[in-house]
Amino acid sequence: MSTLCIRGGLVVDPQQGADSVRDLFVQDGRIVAPLPAVDEEIDATGCVVMAGGIDMHTHIGGGKVNLARLLLPEDHRNTPARPPSALELASCGSCTPGTLLTGYRYVEMGYTAAFEPAMMAANARHAHMEMGDTPILDHGAYVMLGNDELLLEMLARGEDFERIRDYTGWTINAAKAMGVKVVNPAGISAFKFNQRKLDVDEAHVHWQVTPRQVLQTLARALRELGVPHPLHVHGSNLGVAGNIESTLQTIQALEGLPAHLTHIQFHAYGNDGPKKFSSAALQLAEAVNAHPNISIDVGQIMFGQTVTASGDTMRQHAQSGFASPRKWIGADYEAEAGCGIVPFRYREQSYVNALQWAIGLEIFLLVKDPWRVVLTTDHPNGGPFTSYPHLIRLLMDRTFRNEQLAKLHPDVAANAALRSITRELSLNEIAIMTRAAPARLLGLRDRGHLGIGGAADVVIYRNATDREAMFTTPEHVFKDGTLVARHGRITATPVGGTHFVEPDYDRGIEKRLRKHFAEHGQVNFDHVAIGHDELCRCCNGGRLLPAACFEGQAT
Amino acid sequence: MAHGLRPTVLMSDLSVATRPWTCPFCPLLCDDFGVEAGADGALSLVGSACPRAGAALGRFSSPASAATPALQGQLCDLDTAITAAARLLAASRQPLFGGLGTDVAGARALYALACATGAICDAAQGQPLMQGVRALQDRGGFSTTLAELRTRADLVLCFGGLPTARHPEFLNRAGLAVDDPRLLVLAEGEGDDLFDAAARLAALIEGRAAAGAPAALAAAAQRLQAARYAVLVYETSRLGRNGALVIEMLQRVVATLNRSTRAATLALGGGDGAATVNQVFTWLSGLPLRSRLGPQGLEHEPLVFDAGRLCADGAVDLLLWVASFGTEAPPPPPNTLPRIVLGHPSLAGVAGTDADVFIPVATPGIGSDGHLFRTDGAVLMPLHPVRPETLPTVAEVLRRLSAALAVVSA
Numbered sequence: 001m002s003t004l005c006i007r008g009g010l011v012v013d014p015q016q017g018a019d020s021v022r023d024l025f026v027q028d029g030r031i032v033a034p035l036p037a038v039d040e041e042i043d044a045t046g047c048v049v050m051a052g053g054i055d056m057h058t059h060i061g062g063g064k065v066n067l068a069r070l071l072l073p074e075d076h077r078n079t080p081a082r083p084p085s086a087l088e089l090a091s092c093g094s095c096t097p098g099t100l101l102t103g104y105r106y107v108e109m110g111y112t113a114a115f116e117p118a119m120m121a122a123n124a125r126h127a128h129m130e131m132g133d134t135p136i137l138d139h140g141a142y143v144m145l146g147n148d149e150l151l152l153e154m155l156a157r158g159e160d161f162e163r164i165r166d167y168t169g170w171t172i173n174a175a176k177a178m179g180v181k182v183v184n185p186a187g188i189s190a191f192k193f194n195q196r197k198l199d200v201d202e203a204h205v206h207w208q209v210t211p212r213q214v215l216q217t218l219a220r221a222l223r224e225l226g227v228p229h230p231l232h233v234h235g236s237n238l239g240v241a242g243n244i245e246s247t248l249q250t251i252q253a254l255e256g257l258p259a260h261l262t263h264i265q266f267h268a269y270g271n272d273g274p275k276k277f278s279s280a281a282l283q284l285a286e287a288v289n290a291h292p293n294i295s296i297d298v299g300q301i302m303f304g305q306t307v308t309a310s311g312d313t314m315r316q317h318a319q320s321g322f323a324s325p326r327k328w329i330g331a332d333y334e335a336e337a338g339c340g341i342v343p344f345r346y347r348e349q350s351y352v353n354a355l356q357w358a359i360g361l362e363i364f365l366l367v368k369d370p371w372r373v374v375l376t377t378d379h380p381n382g383g384p385f386t387s388y389p390h391l392i393r394l395l396m397d398r399t400f401r402n403e404q405l406a407k408l409h410p411d412v413a414a415n416a417a418l419r420s421i422t423r424e425l426s427l428n429e430i431a432i433m434t435r436a437a438p439a440r441l442l443g444l445r446d447r448g449h450l451g452i453g454g455a456a457d458v459v460i461y462r463n464a465t466d467r468e469a470m471f472t473t474p475e476h477v478f479k480d481g482t483l484v485a486r487h488g489r490i491t492a493t494p495v496g497g498t499h500f501v502e503p504d505y506d507r508g509i510e511k512r513l514r515k516h517f518a519e520h521g522q523v524n525f526d527h528v529a530i531g532h533d534e535l536c537r538c539c540n541g542g543r544l545l546p547a548a549c550f551e552g553q554a555t
Numbered sequence: 556m557a558h559g560l561r562p563t564v565l566m567s568d569l570s571v572a573t574r575p576w577t578c579p580f581c582p583l584l585c586d587d588f589g590v591e592a593g594a595d596g597a598l599s600l601v602g603s604a605c606p607r608a609g610a611a612l613g614r615f616s617s618p619a620s621a622a623t624p625a626l627q628g629q630l631c632d633l634d635t636a637i638t639a640a641a642r643l644l645a646a647s648r649q650p651l652f653g654g655l656g657t658d659v660a661g662a663r664a665l666y667a668l669a670c671a672t673g674a675i676c677d678a679a680q681g682q683p684l685m686q687g688v689r690a691l692q693d694r695g696g697f698s699t700t701l702a703e704l705r706t707r708a709d710l711v712l713c714f715g716g717l718p719t720a721r722h723p724e725f726l727n728r729a730g731l732a733v734d735d736p737r738l739l740v741l742a743e744g745e746g747d748d749l750f751d752a753a754a755r756l757a758a759l760i761e762g763r764a765a766a767g768a769p770a771a772l773a774a775a776a777q778r779l780q781a782a783r784y785a786v787l788v789y790e791t792s793r794l795g796r797n798g799a800l801v802i803e804m805l806q807r808v809v810a811t812l813n814r815s816t817r818a819a820t821l822a823l824g825g826g827d828g829a830a831t832v833n834q835v836f837t838w839l840s841g842l843p844l845r846s847r848l849g850p851q852g853l854e855h856e857p858l859v860f861d862a863g864r865l866c867a868d869g870a871v872d873l874l875l876w877v878a879s880f881g882t883e884a885p886p887p888p889p890n891t892l893p894r895i896v897l898g899h900p901s902l903a904g905v906a907g908t909d910a911d912v913f914i915p916v917a918t919p920g921i922g923s924d925g926h927l928f929r930t931d932g933a934v935l936m937p938l939h940p941v942r943p944e945t946l947p948t949v950a951e952v953l954r955r956l957s958a959a960l961a962v963v964s965a
Contacts, residue, residue, distance in 0.1 A: 091839060192784065335702050
């Protein structure tokens with residue numbers, strides 16, 4: 001296979017240490033030690049070289065994403081037609097583009113992997129199909145637990161923790177997931193019983209189980225199963241003024257167990273001030289700084305039209321009155337989960353939206369350890385992923401940030417703490433938040449860095465003072481050593497691989513599951529688990545990339 | 556017809572099969588009964604008396620079909636048929652892909668061919684499918700799934716009548732006996748009158764005056780308001796020309812109920828590949844069926860791109876008809892259009908004789924594996940072959956057709 005040298009670029013590779021100008025060698029899709037001669041050389045003088053970007057929380061595939069596409073033909077019709085390319089199939093949309101366009105757009109921006117955070121076990125085949133039809137990008141998904149009838153029933157009956165742990169392990173294996181996400185712990189189920197709100201220590205009206213119990217149980221189960229990515233938590237009371245209380249209680253409920261709190265911006269609201277809605281970014285940042293077991297992604301909001309697609313039926317129903325345009329979709333799923341799709345337009349002149357924008361940026365800038373902060377907009381919920389370059393500029397350029405702040409609702413522009421924050425993120429910190437940290441948090445050992453033996457997912461950016469332009473259109477993007485984009489144009493469309501984990505568990509649990517599935521009229525138990533061959537077909541023949549589990553730790 | 560409640564049968568209790576079978580012949584996609592191939596190769600149901608599945612299985616010859624492709628009624632080999640089909644596609648200025656009776660793999664292959672040819676795509680049951688899509692596009696909605704209904708519903712309102720004629724296993728799947736007190740059948744109105752019934756029900760639920768509302772409707776409204784978790788079930792093919800408006804009204808009922816209690820809809824429809832191809836096209840392109848890749852990019856016309864209408868208006872000059880299940884509605888009546896049919900072998904005698912190109916294909920769930928979306932759209936079911944097959948799958952034929960088209964067009 002061919003060899004390549006990327007010569008003279010500023011290599012920004014936080015896992016390997018400080019930024020340095022050096023040559024990077026690639027052979028057979030891997031980063032290798034310097035070679036005496038190469039087939040191809042790229043002059044990267046004046047360029048910045050990074051590993052491929054990894055988006056660890058982006059709604060790119062599965063039932064609710066496709067419902068969002070169905071709901072908004074107007075968004076899709078209005079996408080500018082792309083110039084024809086023999087390599088690309090037609091695909092459109094801006095908030096929730098077709099899978100084909102999603103793959104092309106991510107790759108053109110220098111991203112080489114993306115993870116769907118909210119896969120329903122019952123919908124896992126569908127999610128893998130869509131991800132398999134997202135070209136070039138490697139992908140994986142977190143399966144949702146914590147609102148399924150079985151887990152709540154097991155907790156309510158006080159069944160042994162080990163049984164729940166085995167059920168968790170079985171579910172991850174069956175759905176071919178990369179981790180587990182809990183969404184509004186017990187709250188989606190509670191909404192099916194007509195409960196409209198659930199605080200961290202409030203009991204589910206039917207099962208009498210609290211979110212705190214669900215969080216502790218799942219976080220501990222993943223720890224004992226040795227799953228690299230800790231529990232992915234979409235907390236209670238999303239979007240509610242004053243929800244910082246719930247968020248701090250969630251952190252406390254985890255009792256030091258590792259967890260990743262996702263789209264934390266939506267969970268960092270106070271209820272101070274005349275409008276009873278205020279930033280709690282400082283409180284949140286202090287809590288994250290004080291709890292090394294916690295990592296976060298931000299879920300920054302960006303102004304403009306988008307659609308919020310969430311598993312949190314309880315909260316989405318509550319927010320559905322704000323839908324713009326005025327339509328929304330909700331669903332209850334298979335005694336297991338739910339979803340809510342609410343289109344939304346974030347407006348600069350809205351006090352609430354302007355403050356949400358400021359809160360997200362404050363979180364980015366106030367949390368000290370960049371290895372525990374991941375750059376996301378919770379695509380498409382805070383804004384489409386295509387806005388990442390703009391977000392990067394906001395974080396790296398204080399002058400630009402304050403200019404944008406000045407355009408917003410006057411009360412926010414005048415009073416936001418953001419105005420006095422002087423921190424500007426470095427290229428190294430951006431590289432951490434967009435590739436190195438997500439790789440580490442997911443347990444991807446050969447991704448997110450450019451060390452010897454790493455996968456040759458490499459991006460070459462022209463170093464420019466306008467960081468938005470720089471990160472919008474890299475010069476070259478390589479996926480496993482293959483040039484896949486050049487100057488924002490797709491040059492090859494290999495099928496991406498599927499990341500998943502296969503933790504060990506006691507198969508004795510399967511008898512119990514078989515009975516439960518039959519009683520609830522779910523699919524035949526023998527149909528639930530996805531085997532390797534079927535996963536490969538779902539994912540369009542892409543490579544299977546099982547990640548290693550660590551030695552499970554009893555807690 | 557009355558269907559009693561069948562006790563749950565675990566697959567481990569069935570001696571006939573070690574692997575579950577998924578019935579591909581209606582959108583319930585039942586996987587709790589099986590199919591058995593007799594010594595003569597004939598297929599029969601085991602563990603169910605579903606007449607719809609039984610009739611569909613009866614369309615399969617025994618032993619497995621050795622049908623061959625045909626060119627204007629004359630038997631030919633597959634290569635010849637594919638080359639002829641590619642020439643027709645290359646010469647077409649506006650092809651129509653209809654039927655769409657296939658699975659996810661077939662739909663993936665079909666999308667690539669649709670992009671290459673600028674074809675308009677519409678399912679055999681395009682009207683009910685698009686009524687649901689349009690209601691969603693205009694107003695959204697709140698839906699539920701089979702297992703959720705079975706687990707939670709304390710009231711199941713079958714709007715427009717009991718759905719068991721077209722979906723014989725529905726009550727079994729819902730966990731309801733035909734005389735279950737949770738079951739409420741509202742047969743007010745037929746066809747276009749269903750809109751009046753739905754609108755009056757919505758008015759009653761909202762506490763508005765509903766002049767002339769029959770007593771049964773008023774009683775139904777009261778029961779809906781008293782229920783803790785009500786499910787409104789309707790069959791998409793039964794709603795008439797104003798189906799999208801009927802669905803909107805039913806969604807209004809649900810939305811109003813959800814302010815104070817819990818409710819959701821469950822639509823029965825989208826079988827024969829229609830909902831599956833719609834899902835796949837939506838995720839690949841961003842737009843549902845009744846779309847095409849035109850000179851200005853992707854175009855979506857839920858009313859104009861109606862297959863029957865396009866054929867009647869002479870707005871298309873070639874029909875590629877895909878019907879691998881054998882249960883699809885028949886193609887538009889033959890006229891001057893050249894036709895390429897990828898179909899169940901039994902179509903050779905029906906649609907095949909006057910087709911320019913007929914290519915018999917395997918049926919997912921009988922001769923090949925595959926995946927189909929269940930009626931609630933939440934679950935993508937795996938299908939398994941029940942006997943060896945010599946016929947190619949729709950996906951294989953379409954991939955070869957795409958390759959042949961590239962050669963012919965070059």
